[in-house]
Amino acid sequence: MQIRGCASRPATLQLLEDSLVLNYGGKPMHFNYVWLRDHCRSAASYNSQTHQRNVDTGGIDLTIRPDNTSVQDEHLILTWPGGHVTKYSLSWLAENSYERQKQSRVQPRVLWNSDIYKNANVPSAKWDLFMSSDDEVKKFLQNYLLYGIAFVDEVPATVEATEAVTQRVSLIRETTYGRMWCFTSDFSRGDSAYSQLALDRHTDTSYFQEPCGIQVFHCLKHEGTGGRTLLVDGFYAAEKVRQQSPENFDLLARVPIRHEYIEKSDTHRNHMTGIGPVLDLYPWNKELYLIRYNNYDRSVINTIPHELVQRWYVAHRMLTTELRRPENELWVKLNPGKVVFIDNWRVMHGRESFTGLRQLCGCYLTRDDVLSTARGFGLQA
Ligand SMILES: C[N+](C)(C)CCCC[C@H](N)C(=O)O
Numbered sequence: 198m199q200i201r202g203c204a205s206r207p208a209t210l211q212l213l214e215d216s217l218v219l220n221y222g223g224k225p226m227h228f229n230y231v232w233l234r235d236h237c238r239s240a241a242s243y244n245s246q247t248h249q250r251n252v253d254t255g256g257i258d259l260t261i262r263p264d265n266t267s268v269q270d271e272h273l274i275l276t277w278p279g280g281h282v283t284k285y286s287l288s289w290l291a292e293n294s295y296e297r298q299k300q301s302r303v304q305p306r307v308l309w310n311s312d313i314y315k316n317a318n319v320p321s322a323k324w325d326l327f328m329s330s331d332d333e334v335k336k337f338l339q340n341y342l343l344y345g346i347a348f349v350d351e352v353p354a355t356v357e358a359t360e361a362v363t364q365r366v367s368l369i370r371e372t373t374y375g376r377m378w379c380f381t382s383d384f385s386r387g388d389s390a391y392s393q394l395a396l397d398r399h400t401d402t403s404y405f406q407e408p409c410g411i412q413v414f415h416c417l418k419h420e421g422t423g424g425r426t427l428l429v430d431g432f433y434a435a436e437k438v439r440q441q442s443p444e445n446f447d448l449l450a451r452v453p454i455r456h457e458y459i460e461k462s463d464t465h466r467n468h469m470t471g472i473g474p475v476l477d478l479y480p481w482n483k484e485l486y487l488i489r490y491n492n493y494d495r496s497v498i499n500t501i502p503h504e505l506v507q508r509w510y511v512a513h514r515m516l517t518t519e520l521r522r523p524e525n526e527l528w529v530k531l532n533p534g535k536v537v538f539i540d541n542w543r544v545m546h547g548r549e550s551f552t553g554l555r556q557l558c559g560c561y562l563t564r565d566d567v568l569s570t571a572r573g574f575g576l577q578a
């Protein structure tokens with residue numbers, strides 16, 4: 198069937214056994230009949246006020262086929278057995294087709310090494326404007342989404358002000374470390390973060406089944422030396438592995454690894470485990486969306502046979518080599534006033550060893566809420 202309207206682009210339809218092929222805008226797209234009934238946007242099938250489905254999917258005949266199919270005025274019109282009519286705009290179908298999804302990215306990003314990030318001259322937000330202007334928050338979030346890190350400067354050096362900054366973009370994710378936490382090297386918790394030791398690049402809470410989405414740091418005080426913060430774009434490194442060795446990349450994406458946090462003290466008892474691959478990808482477009490990399494908290498590997506163990510270590514080494522390239526390291530001294538937001542699903546953090554009193558406060562944020570705020574500003578997230 199070939200249909201040509203005056204202002205419309207040509208569209209052709211081909212009816213198959215359980216699906217139809219729509220050729221529109223030069224690309225063939227396949228739509229399954231059950232899918233087409235299930236996604237019907239008619240008032241009876243879909244509540245456009247609440248954006249919720251009314252159709253009882255469980256009641257759709259799995260061998261359903263439309264009695265009649267046509268394209269008119271840039272719309273696909275289907276008449277189903279029983280008379281129900283479904284109307285889709287061709288642009289909606291194109292937008293929501295698998296073929297389109299497969300080609301597009303969920304999250305546009307700028308992958309960086311130290312030079313790329315520095316040359317981009319990404320501005321920091323300023324406390325005053327950040328607290329009063331939605332436009333400033335929007336710009337901040339755009340940078341955060343692209344780079345996986347973003348800064349707010351001139352923030353009063355208090356826990357309250359730090360909390361207020363985070364409330365502009367998300368909800369705080371309370372964990373065993375508290376809601377807002379403030380810590381020094383006092384070993385108050387059974388973890389090396391509470392020491393003066395250097396910490397190699399890592400992601401936090403890899404021992405959660407869903408690692409925290411965002412980490413916020415604000416150094417309220419440091420009377421001593423060292424203590425700089427290290428930031429490394431894990432996705433930049435992972436993509437280098439993908440280029441060099443698709444097999445290694447694939448292994449890191451397939452082999453499940455356990456991380457663990459065990460704390461037994463007079464005041465705290467915790468035993469957390471999370472299981473997942475080092476690299477998590479969306480299956481349909483192979484886009485990377487999460488990296489779990491914490492050599493301190495990685496637990497026993499006993500879920501794979503020995504030949505795979507050897508191959509996994511080789512792949513892990515390749516990733517580690519990329520992560521450790523000096524040109525990929527961004528070092529910043531977090532002075533009081535500078536708040537950093539870190540995408541804990543993407544960007545690794547670490548720190549230099551230090552002397553003296555160093556007080557760091559911050560919190561974790563829920564990823565869903567940060568992304569929701571971003572979408573509210575019209576950003577792609
Ligand atoms: C940030 N804060 C100090 C509260 C917690 C640190 C958690 C440290 C843990 N090894 C991890 O990497 O998850």
Ligand SMILES: O=C(O)CCC(=O)C(=O)O
Pocket residue numbers: 390396401425426546547548557
């Ligand atoms: O002390 C720091 O700068 C960061 C320590 C750390 O990795 C953490 O708290 O998660």
Ligand SMILES: [Fe+2]
Pocket residue numbers: 390399400401546
């Ligand atoms: Fe950490």
